[in-house]
Amino acid sequence: MNTKKRKTTLTIAGSDSSGGAGIQADIKTMQANGVYAMSAITALTAQNTTGVSGIFEVTPEFLGQQLDAVFTDIYPDAVKIGMVASAELVKMIAFKLKEYKAERIVVDPVMVSTSGSRLISEEAIQILKTELFPLASVLTPNIPEAEVLFGASIHSAEDMERAAQAISEEYHCAVLLKGGHQLNDANDLLYAEGKSRWFYGRRIDNPNTHGTGCTLSSAIASNLAKGYGLEEAVERAKEYISGALAAMLDLGAGSGPMDHGFDIGGKFTSQSDL
Ligand SMILES: Nc1ncnc2c1ncn2[C@@H]1O[C@H](COP(=O)(O)OP(=O)(O)OP(=O)(O)O)[C@@H](O)[C@H]1O
Numbered sequence: 181m182n183t184k185k186r187k188t189t190l191t192i193a194g195s196d197s198s199g200g201a202g203i204q205a206d207i208k209t210m211q212a213n214g215v216y217a218m219s220a221i222t223a224l225t226a227q228n229t230t231g232v233s234g235i236f237e238v239t240p241e242f243l244g245q246q247l248d249a250v251f252t253d254i255y256p257d258a259v260k261i262g263m264v265a266s267a268e269l270v271k272m273i274a275f276k277l278k279e280y281k282a283e284r285i286v287v288d289p290v291m292v293s294t295s296g297s298r299l300i301s302e303e304a305i306q307i308l309k310t311e312l313f314p315l316a317s318v319l320t321p322n323i324p325e326a327e328v329l330f331g332a333s334i335h336s337a338e339d340m341e342r343a344a345q346a347i348s349e350e351y352h353c354a355v356l357l358k359g360g361h362q363l364n365d366a367n368d369l370l371y372a373e374g375k376s377r378w379f380y381g382r383r384i385d386n387p388n389t390h391g392t393g394c395t396l397s398s399a400i401a402s403n404l405a406k407g408y409g410l411e412e413a414v415e416r417a418k419e420y421i422s423g424a425l426a427a428m429l430d431l432g433a434g435s436g437p438m439d440h441g442f443d444i445g446g447k448f449t450s451q452s453d454l
């Protein structure tokens with residue numbers, strides 16, 4: 181009997197019925213990055229590339245049950261946390277991650293969708309800061325999210341450096357400040373253990389960016405699960421997202437999803453031409 185083991189990841193996030201962001205993007209990314217993906221769903225969303233038309237949250241108890249089921253059987257080597265709409269759900273996640281001594285935790289502080297819908301309550305943001313950020317190996321805010329956390333606007337590379345350092349020092353975790361919302365380039369800044377490092381990216385002329393944040397954080401979690409250190413995990417994840425954007429998938433009437441059907445070396449292996 182030939183059996184095999186595989187590194188494992190868990191995404192704790194919301195479901196996106198259109199498959200471009202949330203749980204669906206996370207699982208596609210994890211699969212493409214060679215790890216076994218599991219999920220604990222915080223909410224169902226009815227959404228497509230043009231907007232979010234409904235959010236149906238699970239109860240904190242049921243989220244806890246999902247986390248118990250996962251952690252007591254196939255223990256995840258890394259965890260990614262995405263959309264968590266309410267304070268009670270955030271508290272449940274923090275409680276369970278501590279109970280099961282989860283490690284390699286990537287927290288994507290999802291606040292507003294690309295299509296402009298609010299995905300988290302004000303109270304939940306406060307609880308995220310106090311309960312979840314301190315458990316994170318790395319936090320991955322985009323520029324608007326970092327502005328909320330930093331309390332000031334971010335217009336330049338220097339602003340990004342100041343914000344990442346301040347957020348990292350305040351919450352005692354590494355911060356990857358994503359630059360996808362810049363106009364001219366797509367450079368991300370990692371601030372960890374007192375020093376910063378830029379990850380430079382060519383801005384790809386693709387309007388279909390639904391789920392870029394979910395994809396990047398899931399790729400980082402996959403790489404951490406596989407044993408890479410944080411810098412290498414980010415470097416590989418950046419390469420992955422650049423490839424997924426450069427594949428130029430075009431679906432839906434709004435900002436569409438990316439293509440996950442290629443390997444992380446950038447070699448296109450999807451079956452899109454069939
Ligand atoms: N047009 C682009 N070309 C190249 N890289 C991009 C582009 N847009 C975003 N990225 C990259 O995608 C990753 C996610 O960044 P972004 O700032 O878009 O996150 P986000 O806003 O959280 O994503 P989301 O669209 O899921 O909300 C980063 O590595 C960023 O540099």
Ligand SMILES: Cc1ncc(COP(=O)(O)O)c(N)n1
Nearest residue numbers: 194201202263293294390391
């Ligand atoms: C369930 C869920 N999670 C996260 C996002 C953010 O992704 P994006 O900003 O690309 O819309 C989303 N739209 N839906």
